[in-house]
Amino acid sequence: MTDSFSTRRQLDVNGRQYTYFSLPALGERFDISKLPYSMKILLENLLRHEDGGMSVDRSHIEAVAKWDSKAQPSTEIAFMPARVVLQDFTGVPCVVDLAAMRDAVTRLGGKPGQINPQIPSELVIDHSVQVDVFGRPDALDLNGKIEFERNAERYSFLRWGQSALQNFKVVPPNTGIVHQVNLENLARVVMEQEVDGQLMAYPDTVFGTDSHTTMINGIGVLGWGVGGIEAEAAMLGEPSSMLIPQVVGFKLTGKLPEGATATDLVLTVTQMLREHGVVGKFVEFFGDGLQHLPLADRATIGNMSPEYGATCGIFPIDSEALRYLRLSGRSEEQIALVEAYAKAQGLWHEPGQPEAEYSATLHLDMATVKPSLAGPKRPQDRVLLEDVQENFRTNVEPLVAHRRTPEAERALQRFEKEGGGQPQADRLAAKPAVCSRIHINDQDVEIRDGSVVIAAITSCTNTSNPAVMLGAGLLARNAAARGLKPAPWVKTSLGPGSRVVTDYLQKAGVMDDLEKLGFFVVGYGCTTCIGNSGPLPEAVSKGIAENDLAVASVLSGNRNFEGRIHAEVKMNYLASPPLVVAYAIAGTVDIDLTREPLGKDRDGNDVYLRDIWPTNKEIGDTIAATVGPELFAQNYADVFKGDTRWNSIDSPSGESFAWDEASTYIKNPPYFDGMTMEVGTIDDVVGARVLALLGDSITTDHISPAGAIKKDSPAGRYLQERGVQPADFNSYGSRRGNDDVMVRGTFANIRIRNRMLDGVEGGYTKYFGRDGGEGEQMAIYDAAMKYKADGIPLVVVAGQEYGTGSSRDWAAKGTNLLGVKAVIAESFERIHRSNLVGMGVLPLQFMDGESADSHGLDGTETFDITGLDDGSSKTARVVARRPDGSEKSFQVHVMLLTPKEVEYFRNGGILHYVLRKLARKAA
Template sequence: MSDSFSTRRQLDVNGRSFTYFSLPALGERFDISKLPYSMKILLENLLRHEDDGMTVGRHHIEAIAQWDAGAEPDTEIAFMPARVVLQDFTGVPCVVDLAAMRDAVARLGGNASQINPLIPSELVIDHSVQVDVFGRADALDLNGKIEFERNLERYSFLRWGQKALRNFKVVPPNTGIVHQVNLENLARVVCEREVEGELLAFPDTVFGTDSHTTMINGIGVLGWGVGGIEAEAAMLGQPSSMLIPQVVGFKLTGRLPEGATATDLVLTVTQMLRSHGVVGKFVEFFGEGLQHLPLADRATIGNMAPEYGATCGIFPIDAEALTYLRLSGRSEEQIALVEAYARAQGLWHEPGQAEARYSATLQLDMSEVKPSLAGPKRPQDRVLLSDMKANFAANVGGMTSGRTARVGNAVSDFKEEGGAQPQAEHLAAKPISRIRIHDQDAELCDGSVVIAAITSCTNTSNPAVMLGAGLLARNAAARGLKAAPWVKTSLGPGSLVVTDYLKKAGVMDDLEKLGFFVVGYGCTTCIGNSGPLPDAVSKGIAANDLAVAAVLSGNRNFEGRIHAEVKMNYLASPPLVVAYAIAGTVDIDLTRDPLGKDPEGNEVYLRDIWPTNKEIGDVIAATVGPELFAQNYADVFKGDTRWNTIASPDGESFAWDATSTYIKNPPYFDGMTMTVGSIDDVLGARVMGVFGDSITTDHISPAGNIKKDSPAGRFLQARGVQPADFNSYGSRRGNDDVMVRGTFANIRIRNLMLGGEEGGNTLYFSPGLAPERLAIYDAAMKYKADGIPLVVFAGKEYGTGSSRDWAAKGTNLLGVKAVVAESFERIHRSNLVGMGVLPLQFKDGESARSHGLDGSESIDVTGLKDGASKIATIVARKPDGTEHRFDVQVLLLTPKEVEYFRHGGILHYVLRQLAARPAA
């Protein structure tokens, strides 16, 4: 470690002496007093990793110390997180890659034992449980049993990793959601580590293989979601190249009014920031309102940074952070270190202190926040509770366009120019499906709520909204209200702690009376693990192609994500999830219309059963204490009997099973040598797809159910796997044969080459023949067999959503060499680079449409100059031989990314570096 600015100092805490790199010492040379909190974290990271300019030099440190808040990002720095946290859907392919790298490094002359995480890496199994069973007391046990049966191969593999890999730990199933476990237990806030004989203290920073890693920002830990490949590189000691970001300040004043929740606040913040535009930027919250914002509310806001588009949404360390550390059972020694270090470094926040200098500033008076939801397709589309009925009316027409419904003896065709229809016509033609469920006759129609799920990390970490839901359920049950019989209700607590305080408060029984039994400890509905709908409901939806709804307390509601049969998805607070379960429809104004009637026939309104802020606060004070955290995290890595009786192989190298459809040695390193390649022009490419705006990683990367007639379904059946045993795409991320067949196979993706029809299809062009309509995978394999590269064209915000490495891996394995979009989401662009797929961006105001591209063209990408050029030229040749040329930006943003790309990807780069070193 270099220290050219002489910032090394000693900090004594409770009789222990720590070395640290002092920001105030650097402040004697540069005025850093107005630097945002997050920039100070980056600055310390550079000071601690200075290495005479090999990766971090004086000029990098000076660039942040003299940061220009208004400048466009143009200076590259290398950031090294303190640790990595993974969830099992993205973690399994990470461990698969590490196992494959062990084999590959041995082939290149190295030693398998060289491949280990070099920083603490912790994986939480939370994405595999599905809501197969619900609404009954044994749902948790039965879903857990099914989970282990489905995922035995994956869990056996992870147990191998737990034994074989150093610096790698696994939190077993049925513990909690990764981000909540991270917040409640794994986060250090300030780390200590022995390096070269010194005990260092430094800020806790983290990369996570889930977008919502940013939840940890709520307690002052700088971290964000990355793709699996970037996480693996960090685990292997590679710094992440990034441009010094702009920092948007968000000033909070006032306090939440009666009836408003942290969910309403975060949906308001999300809408404001998405409208402002913060993609690629840090967001930092400050202001006197912080003193009225509990840590759980801060974590809720930090959690949804991906939804408002920011890299992070961070809060500073203050007295509230220490209160939470004490509440969650951290040791007094750790708490003392956090406070002493934060104060010594100028990272401590006090009310009324001088404001930092920001690139831009937004402000929100929290007293003006109103009850809200978001949907029906995007988390940034906030809807006031009072406007929900109108929102439903405005959206349902487009979702039912093209449907022919029978009304009485008349047939009304819903098709209309533009895909919309007048609401009056919709009302006149509203179809109804009559079903029999739970020994009751019921009617389903557009807007019927068929899923009501208290799920996901966003809200299930927050006692105020969880206990608020419990109290609302108590009040509803007391008035004789029940959930509508067609609603699939589920409760997925973020951790065992939540279940304990719900029981301690006496509201678990009330939630269960309304059908909200615990179904598992995992992300469940929010990631599409909602499980099957009751058969009667499913048939009722299909009978009239109904646009039914889900209401969930999650953070994601993209098309096709929650459930394949559900077209309208709304994000809401847990209390509102319970309310909509009772109402049974989103075609209602809960601020004016009754939820239902009590046994005496009296109308019951939402306002009649909504708990007051004081009631919720009193219950929190009486039930949530450090003893709950201490008992539930006493042996967090041990697991239950199911986990500990799983058989798993031993040895430094994994024993691959050629018959497995879950775990497979991926082909990325096949034929790899020590020779580094070059960045060549792409010639004679064909277009795999032309897509519109907001193509998410949910559209690109498979995550939900596997359809039996899809390429992946056909592959599994050919391997002897029956449809009932398909499991989900997410659970099979360790097998590239399955995953590549699901890439771009989302049922809701629209390829404009086919007029925008839904489904993962394209046109295959062969000389002298008419275009052939094929599944994207099938067409890609035909092109690959002919040695023809592929390109993709897309609109704005390409790759938004979860940080799924398979969205890039699958794109690579399909043979796509370049993606040309109007704009990219940060993580996906980085992942494409990491997998050797070139991201290119249209010039402002230009698009595939403005250039007249329809997908029939043959494409050349020229002028790359081995990565030296920031501009490339695209030559599009029409079938009639005419050519159209236009320039695009090359989004290899840093010299390090150019180097990774020459190697064929970041993992290839790391492998060659390690293979060139003598084994330790």
């Protein structure tokens, strides 16, 4: 390690001496007293990883130390997390690549055991359980049985990884949601590691392959969600390139009023930050209000960073963080190290201390927070509880307009003409109601627009929070005592974030009350919030289809995008767990719960929400009496061991994985086929054809395979050819370990528009072959394979913000496997550009003001890309040859931004770079 600024110091804690890189020592050279907490974490990271310039040099350290809060991000730095957290959907491809690298390093003369994560890497299996069974005592057991049947191949593979890989651990299914397990058990807050014979202490920082990794920000751990390629790079010891960010300060004062929950607070914060605009920025919470904000509430706010658009939403280390560490069963030695290190580094927060300098500052008095929901299709669209009915009636109108008969349409027009000044709700109320009569649970009932067909206490955001979970339980107790029940058409479910939650609900005596209202535990994992909501009861499904009803879900999740929760549910509202229970009883969102009764008690009296809502004191007293360290200690004592189902799975043994050629889930990818020890060069591209000509804001969702696999798609045909019936397709997410499935789904989004085709949506292109001609329309995958057989390289041409959205590794992996050598775009989303480099696809950017349109490109051209000069040139020349023989020549920027990226690219990608480096060590 280089130490240009002589900041190494010693810290004595628990009778042990730790070496650390001192921020106060650096502060003797630079004034860092006003740096935000998160910037200090970045600064320490650079100090510790300074290596003379390959990744970090003194100029990077100076750039952060002299951080200009108002400057637009422009300086690239390398960030190396302390550990990686994976979930199973995104984690399986990472382990597949590690297994493939073990085979490849053996062929290069190395040994399989050389390929291991270089930093602690933990995978939590939480994305595979679905709510197939609900509302009954055996729902947990039956859903678990179905989960293991569906995912046997994937779980067998992960069990191999658990035993074969060093520095890699797996938290088995039926344990909890990754972010809650991370918060309750995996997070260290301060790491310790022996390096070159010295015991080092440094901040716990984390990359996670799930966007809600930011939940860990609540306890002072800097981390965020990344794609699989970035995660793999970090696991293999390679830093990630990032721009020095702006940091938005969010000052919290006051405390939550009676009746308001942490969910209401985070929905308010999300709305405020979305309106301000924090995409690509850090958000940091401070102020005297922190002393009234329990750690669980902080974690709830940090969790929803993706929803308000920030890279992270972090809180500092303070006495509340220590209290939570003690509550969750961490050792006293670890707690002492966290406190001593944070204080020594100036990372400790005390009420009333001087404020840091921020790029911008927002303020919220928490006393002003009111009960809220968000919806019906975006998490930032907050609506007050008192306005939900009006919100529903306004938003349902366009969803049902197509159902009107000509007579109803004329009647509506007459009404609007006569009463045009009336609110939307009145206009809607004037129309004839549409309903479907169904028979369910031995009752004849009616469902209509706004009927709540899913009420789910689910997702990491809220199921980690004792206040809202026990609040839901106490509300259920009060409701059950009055004889209230959920509407018979509501699919109710309870997906606790960990087994600790179930234990304290049982200890408080409210689990029975939740079950009386249908909220039986259905699984420990990310269920309804990611669309694993399972099928609706057949009668409900038929009733929806009969009149094309616009029904609703109410869930305690963090995402409610169109089509995400359930294909048959058009309106989705995020709410606190107590409100989920309330709406299950009401059975509709077409109600004002602040004024109208939920239902009637046994004596026929109206029962209002206010009658059964628990007080803040009641909730607080229940938490104090039920939530203690012993619950965490007993549930996490053997967290990596698993249950009987997990331990009975057959899995291969040995340092190298025994690939099953018949598997349609796990396959050895072709990235390293034919690889040698010789490092390549960055060569010109000659005679390339355009695979896709795309517009602005092409997201990774457009590029990367996601969701259901269609029967007649290339991926669907592939599976059927191998004996997989459409009913057993599962999803692209579950098959991310099979490149043959995933490459067939790349650029296959039903909403993508290839401008080479007029008015056609979906993953199609024109294939011109060797001789050009008019071009034949076909699936992008099919055309790419024909071009590959012809020996013709491919390019993608796009507009602004190419690759925006979540950092999906398959958006880059699939592009590579299709044979795309370069992407020419007006601008790139930062992470996707980095992922393309990591997979050996060259990102090229049009000069300012130039575009495909300005150059008259229509996708019929052949392209030569020259002047790359083995990566040393910052510009290249593109010659586009049209079918008529004319040419268009223009310059582009070569978006290899650092020397390390040039090295990655010469090697064919980041994994190839690491492979050769390790193989050389063996030699």
